[in-house]
Amino acid sequence: MQITLQKSDVLQKSSVKITGSKSESNRLLLLKALYPVFNLENVSNSDDSNLMTNALATSSNIVDIHHAGTAMRFLTAYFSIQEGREVTLTGSKRMKERPIKVLVEALKTLGANITYVENEGFPPLKITGKKLTKNKVSLAANVSSQYISALLLIASKLENGLELTLEGEITSVPYIKMTLSLLNQIGIETSFENNVIKVKPTTNSQQATTLTVESDWSSASYYFSIVAISAIGTEITLSAYKKSSLQGDSALVDIYRHFGVETSFGENTITLKKVRLNVAPLELDLKNAPDIAQTIAVTCFLLGVACNLSGLHTLKIKETDRLVALKTEIEKLGGNVEITNKSLHLKAATSINEMVSIATYNDHRMAMAFAPVALKAPVVIEDAMVVSKSYPTFWEDLKTIGFKIDTK
Numbered sequence: 001m002q003i004t005l006q007k008s009d010v011l012q013k014s015s016v017k018i019t020g021s022k023s024e025s026n027r028l029l030l031l032k033a034l035y036p037v038f039n040l041e042n043v044s045n046s047d048d049s050n051l052m053t054n055a056l057a058t059s060s061n062i063v064d065i066h067h068a069g070t071a072m073r074f075l076t077a078y079f080s081i082q083e084g085r086e087v088t089l090t091g092s093k094r095m096k097e098r099p100i101k102v103l104v105e106a107l108k109t110l111g112a113n114i115t116y117v118e119n120e121g122f123p124p125l126k127i128t129g130k131k132l133t134k135n136k137v138s139l140a141a142n143v144s145s146q147y148i149s150a151l152l153l154i155a156s157k158l159e160n161g162l163e164l165t166l167e168g169e170i171t172s173v174p175y176i177k178m179t180l181s182l183l184n185q186i187g188i189e190t191s192f193e194n195n196v197i198k199v200k201p202t203t204n205s206q207q208a209t210t211l212t213v214e215s216d217w218s219s220a221s222y223y224f225s226i227v228a229i230s231a232i233g234t235e236i237t238l239s240a241y242k243k244s245s246l247q248g249d250s251a252l253v254d255i256y257r258h259f260g261v262e263t264s265f266g267e268n269t270i271t272l273k274k275v276r277l278n279v280a281p282l283e284l285d286l287k288n289a290p291d292i293a294q295t296i297a298v299t300c301f302l303l304g305v306a307c308n309l310s311g312l313h314t315l316k317i318k319e320t321d322r323l324v325a326l327k328t329e330i331e332k333l334g335g336n337v338e339i340t341n342k343s344l345h346l347k348a349a350t351s352i353n354e355m356v357s358i359a360t361y362n363d364h365r366m367a368m369a370f371a372p373v374a375l376k377a378p379v380v381i382e383d384a385m386v387v388s389k390s391y392p393t394f395w396e397d398l399k400t401i402g403f404k405i406d407t408k
């Protein structure tokens, strides 16, 4: 489905309730399968979390997780310890291009039985579950933090726990810390010192408790962008959020101050308000928050502000090569972008082309990051339902805050 977003005015004051974090949800769903003593509230209604729920519930020996990176990586570890079960874990065409060797090698070092069904180093995988007897492994930490989180999520089920040594520069660190915090919340002991993470084996004494997933900060980023390019005084209130978040993308609060957006915290809300017009060029390292790179690049383009974004080395192996996709689509709108393997450089734009058709490359974040363009010029978003990967009601929610959306 293709949609046309018409030039529209965001309501001066509006509010949106956003679904639970898909990162927190997919960790907690897996932990609940391992320790069925706790209840979850505000679980994400995203495709990726529904896929995770179904994959954990099925008894089928073929599990297809489509585009869901966290599900692919976390379930590789999960099925490795399901003794006596044989599963082929597969995904979309793109998933078969997203590397998984670092995780597979680490699990094999611990004793897992995993083979590649098609191409060496990539899904699909045939996993024969067994008891893993080793407890020490080193792995590269500069490719994807999801490999590390996957190992940590099963670590307390190994008879001697786990000691992970992280090699190289550690990428996406807040996601690793999120995993450790969630383990701690259900009573599992961990430590993270220098480049070594230790997880103690469980005593099976987890307390029954209810854990509430905070809403998704990456989804909130699109509203930060909308407020940033709106008139002074525009306010959007989002729920349910808290000040001490486990999600690294809560760095949005500091980052968008640069764009004249002030954030205030209510009891379980954040209110974003545009307070200042002048914006200086931006230099930013996003290695701790890769998922908001697209949002920020488009905000800068729409504000006519130059930016140099670094720390983007993981973007090439996500839902699409996000660096190439950003350059292509921003340039269709009239922007000037240079990219390397790990950075993006945008020149200050002076105008914007109308009725450009934005390709989304099976990437939810391409569709959502370019939606704010409509505030400057009418724009077409191709394959718009791609947003369901993380935020299925995105377009409905945009309508409630004043966007005009025509469906074709």
Ligand SMILES: O=C(O)C1=C[C@@H](OP(=O)(O)O)[C@@H](O)[C@H](O)C1
Binding pocket: 022, 023, 024, 070, 143, 144, 145, 146, 149, 171, 172, 175, 290, 291, 314
């Ligand atoms: O652990 C997670 O929930 C995630 C980790 C990040 O991936 P990388 O560590 O591969 O950068 C992030 O981009 C992804 O959307 C979610």
Ligand SMILES: C=C(OP(=O)(O)O)C(=O)O
Binding pocket: 067, 068, 069, 070, 071, 291, 318, 319, 365, 390
């Ligand atoms: C990269 C993402 O997801 P995943 O790696 O889990 O597919 C994302 O949601 O931006």
